[in-house]
Amino acid sequence: MSRVALKIVGAQGQGVNSIGEICAKGLKRAGYCVFGYREYMSLIKGGHSCYQLDISDCRIGSSETKVNILVALNHHGLNKNAGEVKDSGIIIHQTPQWEFPSDADADLRKRNVTVLYLPAEDILKKIKGKAILGNMLTVSAVWSLLGRDADDLKKLVREQFERKGEELVQMNFRCIDEGVTFIHDVVGAGHALPIQPIALPPANSQLKSNMLITGSQAMGLGLIRGGCRFYAGYPMTPASPLLTFIADAQNDTGMVVKQAEDEITAAQMMSGAMYMGTRAATGTSGGGFDLMTETVSLNGIVENPSVFILAQRPGPGTGLPTWTAQGDLLLAIGSAHGEFARCVISVSDAQDCFDLMPEAFNIAEEFQTPVIVMTDKHIAEGLFTQERFDQEKTKIRRGNLITDPKQLKKLKSHDRYDPATTDGISPRWLPGADAATYCAQGDEHDAEGAVNETAKNAAAQMEKRMRKMEALKKMLPEPTLWSVESARLPPACRQGRAGQGKWKVANDDSELDLLVVSWGSNKGAIRDALATFGFQLSVGYLHYTYLWPIKTDRLQSLMKKAKRTVLVECNAQGQLGMVIKMASGIDIKDRILKFDGRPFFCDELSSLLSAAPAIRHP
């Protein structure tokens, strides 16, 4: 697969994101898959920030460590990021009289990197444009370097700015023209370092109608689709973008959205709304989730359906607030006092974010217990090129919820928590229903929710609730095996098609040269990395969506046959590996772990996977 990477760097507040977003939208509309990755610091203005777009005609879901074009909006970016430009790549900057230190300069020359000074200030002065228009000038220069048509960009600009007046549109158009002229002149005038436009692969028209969507937006749409009518949260990166999206959508959805006074409140309000019988969710990051855990436990004993979204960032403590990690798996599985059934799910990309939110509600209601949906900064703020979601796939299942008036009349108070149920799942009916009433009791209780401290009752109720875990485990699917379709082609057919394999869900558990086991946001980088092996090796990626209760049968059978099994995780302990070992005794010793706040990059992962098997310890 052929891919190109573009990175915009500068101070926060300089326009890094707006340049990235316009380029992403334009390229996606032209028929490219764009994957957007943001890096920034935990402050509002001034810190160094980056927006990287990886562009391909095939579906990609990760970034590369090296880029073809670097746009530096300040000299810090030139110093910091110039080394990330690929051989024969291009740097565009706006710092007058900039000179690289001699060693960096020698390196860039050796690697045939072109450094272009875009005199943005002069150009803006000439056309009497405000400083903010420098962004459009930059976009236009990049656009031309990628060999794109300026008219497409103008179309997009009109759409974006039309409601703000024709004058602004025309000003942006002038900037676009200036940017085009600038690149045209440079390329045409036999520049000291002759440059070629960066060649994008031929566009893939199927991608044109795709959406560009962040994981948080996709999760928000999944919540809305799944019938969520109430959302409560407290701002905390990287869960805040979801709160913002849901809040901004409230006038269309009619949802109640509450920015609570703390995470405990958010969790309690969600629980109250769920108890009453609507669908409600709350979301936070690790520190906020720590505060919510008592409420998780409460929902366990009162058998209240509840949905908690845990958006991970690196801890402990405040940690790295704006970076990514997968360090909270054990937290999700082990949090909250006492023993009770719970379901832990992880999303991996925009598709999952949408599909799994209605499912989280379904499981919560079917098993009347907390569901924790894990995401991380890399997904929450990652930008995905995504097919329109198939809404028909969403079906609301509410489990053993009794609403029929005749059935309600037959209910007795003790039906609510009768320990005699075989799968531990009791009928549930809602406050206000014309039926016998019960107490949703946080103390250990008898069948109707009256406090009961006898040994016999305590054991019976614990067994009842734990039976739900068995039922849940039975219902949950095994992890998904992904394989590269073309890897199975006969060698003659593979000629000249290196790396163009398509990923598909595999039902064939035959022998593999390389089996990668992982979860969450690593999926994108793993699949992109494995695609580069697709023709030399038979490779498989076993992706865990359902993390608790965990299933390990398929893993065991694949591992037995695989020549090599590697665990890949963004944490220091290999937490999925620990959970697998705890549940099955299987120890995946070959591990690639990363815990520096950055996600896996596909080229990085590809070389780590090519290296000799090694156990990498924290």
Next chain:
Amino acid sequence: MIMLIPLEYNGPKMQDYRCSAQCTWCDGCGDYGIWTAVKRALVELRIAPNQVCLCFDVGCHGNGSDKLTGYRFHGLHGRVIPFAAGAKLGNMKLPVIAFGGDGASFSEGIGHLVHGIRSNYPITFILHNNANYGLTLGQASALTRQEQKMNSSPNGIPEHTLNSMDMVFALEPTFVARGFSGDIPQLTKIFKAAIEHQKHGFAFVDVLQACPTYNFFATHEYLLGKCYDANADGHNPRCEPSKARALAINTSEKIATGILYQCEDAPNFYERLKPRNGKKTTLVEEVKECDVEEFMKKLV
């Protein structure tokens, strides 16, 4: 007291709220009076057990969660207000009453009380105020008198006692009442008004409650001597907040009880939510697959 229940009556009766679990409170506990008055208020308002949601905090009063019928919830210490608010927002058609003690409401969960009043959630909050942590065997709460020796405070507490009513009035409440666990008829009247106030917002009811086991400073007899019915004395709760506040915080000579302040003009939290303007259904009734096509279009 006038009997309010007519002879020909098909509505809910006191015995509908009866349940088999036996009360476990100490003899002389103020919870008996509050428990009785709550049931009476519900019956007099013709609210059947299946038409009410009763949310209990943790403490002696919370042990009453299984001593009456109704759709009940017994949750975590200090957290009853946000739970009850979430429940009410889920189904605006159902009256929701939250009960909490002074320990839970003025220490562990004081933030929830502050924001509950500030938000003007359409719920009733009944404070079981016995000025100590009874269930954990008599520790000082923020409302215990400073010089009082308590379990784990053998020298009395170093902190000064919180002036709870002053704090409540600082939050611009829309309903404040005070009752005494020994006066069930008056409590019934207050509770009825507090439940009816839900349509206007957050109703705060401070019930001074005897704790015969641990509270030796504000005993039943002491409260009986000090409390007087301010409404019978001519106090109109629809007055300036400053007037009600002064009446509420000045307890040195006498303690004013009754409905101290009431404002029916402010919109409640739900009414302030723009997305809910004109909606006839409740959130509970709205759970269904929602079309997100329009959102997807904007993202292409």
